[in-house]
Amino acid sequence: MSISQALKDRNSNLCELCNAENATHEYTVSPKNDESIANQVAVCDTCLKAIDDKEAGFHWRCLEGSIWNPEPSVQALSYRLLHQYKEEAWAENIISSVDLDEDTIQWALSAYEVSAVHKDAFGNVLENGDNVVLTQGLNVKGTSFTAQKGTVVKRIKLVHDNTDHIEGKVNEQVIVILTKYTKKLL
Numbered sequence: 027m028s029i030s031q032a033l034k035d036r037n038s039n040l041c042e043l044c045n046a047e048n049a050t051h052e053y054t055v056s057p058k059n060d061e062s063i064a065n066q067v068a069v070c071d072t073c074l075k076a077i078d079d080k081e082a083g084f085h086w087r088c089l090e091g092s093i094w095n096p097e098p099s100v101q102a103l104s105y106r107l108l109h110q111y112k113e114e115a116w117a118e119n120i121i122s123s124v125d126l127d128e129d130t131i132q133w134a135l136s137a138y139e140v141s142a143v144h145k146d147a148f149g150n151v152l153e154n155g156d157n158v159v160l161t162q163g164l165n166v167k168g169t170s171f172t173a174q175k176g177t178v179v180k181r182i183k184l185v186h187d188n189t190d191h192i193e194g195k196v197n198e199q200v201i202v203i204l205t206k207y208t209k210k211l212l
């Protein structure tokens with residue numbers, strides 16, 4: 027996505043994480059949306075690539091500076107990235123050197139929250155025995171059939187150790203279904 031002028035202007039065109047390169051991307055810090063630049067961080071090509079690279083620790087020494095940025099979105103993203111390396115002394119040092127708002131820390135760590143409940147594609151909580159409908163056709167591994175979109179799966183069973191999975195019977199076979207492709211029948 028191209029970057030808005032207002033966001034560029036906020037840090038005089040520079041990447042708000044490394045301050046070293048020109049900002050060319052607007053990065054929206056989840057779970058917030060891109061309605062306001064207060065939810066965004068202006069980042070350069072290098073930082074954008076590093077965000078998705080789990081081995082980018084060396085690059086992120088720059089967060090030592092950005093964590094002091096006055097924008098909560100920049101603080102939250104910096105903290106979130108540092109958190110991935112918190113077992114390493116350099117990251118731990120940066121984290122412990124700042125005193126961020128509780129809200130900002132929560133925003134940062136929201137990316138690591140694991141949901142403890144099974145939810146369908148629309149956020150409805152699923153329970154054992156519920157009936158669901160498939161919101162997407164599924165190729166069923168190890169069988170030759172496709173479960174059509176709209177198939178009703180009755181009396182589902184939750185997979186205990188994985189909130190993304192449920193089990194249900196389709197064509198008389200018990201299959202594992204991803205919760206994100208289901209809609210609970212109320």
Ligand SMILES: [Zn+2]
Pocket residue numbers: 041042043044045046047069070071072073074
């Ligand atoms: Zn950068």
